[in-house]
Amino acid sequence: MSRTRRARRTWGALASAAAVMLTVTACAALPVEPAALPDDFIPEPSASPGDGTGALSPDGFTAAQRMTVRVRNVGCGFIATGTGFALDSHTLVTNRHVVEDAKRITVTTYDGRSIAATAATTTTVADIAIVTTEESLGTAHARRAQEDPVEGDVITVVGYPNGGRLTSTAGVVLGPTTDPKGVAVGTVLASSASVEPGSSGSPVLDEDGRVVGVIYAKNYSNQSFIVPISTLNTLLSEESLFVPEASCAPNQYQATP
Known part of the structure; x- marks a missing residue:
């Protein structure tokens, strides 16, 4: 695993500064804590995950882009968008708040295919949801890291900010x-990666293209918050922590195990 140059100085405790208002990246603003975080990191330019020789598919997309999907939640009286990424051909990860109160969930792949979700399960341990589909999401799947990134590591976020085009930051x-x-058990990670509404559920990648976390929120200082890969890996190994997500119109969308 490659390492980046560490930040030039060690920051103090993250909770020591004044509280900020948190904006959930696909939802409404919430009054929350945590402390204001340093935002003057200037990372050195680096290759996007998977940009090495042979990483591009014949159509010019990287593996990270091909595994990332747009998630559309058509609810009862609202429409919300987020991002997700494929664990395998029929399973993807996104945020719980992206799929809450859904009447219908559809995902759109990097090449424009629209796929209907057949089930969604969520957990209260973290802002994480698992969505399944009958139609294949494709052949590009996430490679999950086994360790969380540490302070100073350069990361890349791939997603659909504002429900628009696929981008990397x-x-x-x-x-x-x-x-x-x-609400999350344990700690989460803060980062300087700039995200927008619609980025919720985006994979966070290290420089080797491995998933090291999941974007779920931002604050008004444009700092983003990440469910670390250690939490996601634990959740995926404990299926009992997930429960079917209730639909706002059960006869139209039924989230089942």
């Missing part, structure tokens, strides 16, 4: 902090 891990929403 770079940033630096600022360090661990408590969940600003106050």
